[in-house]
Amino acid sequence: MKKILTIALLIFSCAFANAQIFSGERILNNENFDQQKWSWGYFLGLNSYDFNFDYINYNPNPVTGQDFRVEKRVGFNVGLVGNLKLNNNLDLRLEPGVNFNTRGYQALKADANTFREVSSTYVHIPLLLKFNANRLNNFRPFVVGGVSTSINLSSNESNPDDNSAGQFRMTTNSYYYEIGFGIDLYLYYFKLSPSIRGVFAINDELIRDADPNSLYTGNVDKMSSRAVFLNFTFQ
Template sequence: MQPKIYKSITLLVFLIFCLSQPIRSQQNLPYADDKLLHFGFSLGVNTMDFGVKTSSDSVGARVSTLSPGFSVGIISNLRLSRYFNFRFTPTLHFGQRQLNYFPKLKADSVLITSIPISLPVYIKYSAERKGNFRPYLIAGGGMSIDLATNKENPVLLRPVNLFAEFGVGCDIYFLFFKLAPELKYSIGFNDIFVPLNERESGQVPTSKQRFSDSLSKLTSKMFTLTFNFE
């Protein structure tokens, strides 16, 4: 992430911590976790990455710098028991990845923009509540559909991706709502790279075909820091 994003996240976490200090002595929303079904929304930032496998040992490729993106989602939560919840959180991500090649080729990088809408389900395990704080673990998976597939890009991605995801978070109870900073890591299962022999003839200029020829497999990776409001 860029330094400005780090500073913004640090400032936001600091403000949340400061706002939570006055509520330590009283328990807010004492029955919030007893609801069978509740809803909310999430806002956050993401960094997208690739797992890269090249077609030969003479050329390598990687995402050298992680660029920050934006995420927004809707939360549906079903209470299963005192400690377990089932969650469905459709989320729209905006991001990009710059794939750099080495040893350097002429014009040695390709920028790939993605707008995946992810449809994950999770099991959320929460620890005992302490005052107005309740840490938790979350794990699950699902599929995503990329709305920004660009057939003119030298590196083309398949729109559908299957992934597993896991993370940690902490519910913070305020007077009228619950806020949860949550950090997740997602890793894709399937190969999302479309080789040249599966693309339309003439879709990629000969001068740019080397960017695809150098690759044999791409899988998705993504870190997401969200702030859930429930």
């Protein structure tokens, strides 16, 4: 999924850059857009979430080389953008949104059916710094990084049932750092900014089962989410 998203963005970026740099086009769209102190917009996008595990005692399944299998699926992002211009090459951005995703999770050290489907609905709130290169015609690359927090509305944190009853539980609140890159494309009526971003949880998100020897949680020292976002921002 990560490779597909990266290749798609690079192909799109290269095609646009070639058209802008080598076509001889000199008409600037939205010439004064970046002079605004404040600007607003919205984004639509795709996501792919994964789990990263740290173990108390590393003793993986001899066949697979791991204790757990995570089945990654493609989810959907939607949200708003508030942008504050700090100077010609630096912006401060707030991008509150909602992310929908489902992951498959399975313990591999048992013959029983240990598969769990983990559906998550995140209210995701990143605070980001956007570092912009100088504009070239209607093309401007950027890198972005910052921190974020999210509320998992499907966490099951307060559910008294655990994996013994078929309930996989995670913390409701999580904290992340994010880093990515993208391109501002100045179109006739608006600015379109495709970007790709890696999102990495800082805290442990796993709620342990009551059984200290649980196949799902007993040997896990830390479980944290990581994700790839492909967003298209309209301003």
